[in-house]
Amino acid sequence: MSLKKSDALFIVLVLVVLGIFFALTGKEKTRKLPKDPTHAPFAQMRAEGKAKIEVDALCAQCHDGVQIPFPESHPAKPGAGVMRCLFCHKTD
Ligand code: HEC
Ligand code: HEC
Structure with a gap:
């Protein structure tokens, strides 16, 4: 039994969905x-x-980066204006 083109597409689709799932979680x-x-x-x-x-x-x-330092690799750098803290650090 050979793999049909539609089977291959299905496998690719599953991998893409899994990839997105892991990226989001x-x-x-x-x-x-x-x-x-x-x-x-x-x-x-x-x-x-x-x-x-x-x-x-x-x-x-x-959280100005001085009183409370940000981690080394923190995406929001001090002095960059208003940073969208709550965009990443959710409230619930
Ligand atoms: C683009 C996304 C993003 C933005 C914007 C952002 N942060 Fe973060 N922050 C992270 C990530 C990722 C980490 C490291 C992982 C973690 O500990 O949450 C982090 C870590 C931290 C930590 C350290 C947590 C620890 O491990 O002790 C603090 C405090 C913090 N952020 C505060 C802030 C504040 C305050 C702002 C706004 C000025 C801000 N963050 C904006 C993504 C973000
Ligand atoms: C009155 C001072 C103060 C303000 C204002 C403040 N924080 Fe904090 N925050 C702290 C202190 C103190 C800590 C603990 C720091 C440490 O881990 O040494 C902290 C820790 C954090 C952490 C890390 C929690 C963890 O699990 O390590 C995040 C995320 C955070 N704050 C986000 C915010 C965001 C977003 C805002 C604005 C909505 C904010 N903070 C406003 C004082 C403040």
Whole structure:
């Protein structure tokens, strides 16, 4: 029994879907906004419908890369303007 063209296409499709799945679940490993008293007000603002970018702007009071250093390979670099913290560090 030889492999039909449609079988080969099916296998490729499965691999592509699996690839996308792993790429997306990998991203989800980024730490969420901590559930502690320091960060609770920001989750609250988001729950009340405040725009993400307005809340992002408040993170740098503490997370300016000096008071709290970012990890070596952190995508958001200090001094790059408002960084979209909550785009990566989700609230829930
Ligand atoms: C009042 C100061 C303050 C503000 C404002 C603040 N944080 Fe933090 N955050 C901290 C401190 C302190 C830590 C712990 C740092 C450490 O690990 O040494 C922390 C840790 C974190 C961590 C890492 C959690 C972990 O699991 O290691 C993330 C992610 C984070 N903050 C995101 C944010 C985001 C997003 C905002 C803005 C919505 C924000 N923070 C605003 C003080 C603050
Ligand atoms: C493009 C995505 C992205 C953006 C934007 C981003 N981060 Fe991160 N951040 C990451 C990744 C990935 C890590 C390393 C993996 C992890 O620990 O979550 C990280 C790690 C951290 C850590 C250290 C967590 C630890 O391991 O102790 C803190 C604190 C943090 N980010 C805060 C912030 C703050 C505050 C902002 C906004 C100024 C921000 N991040 C913007 C993706 C992002």
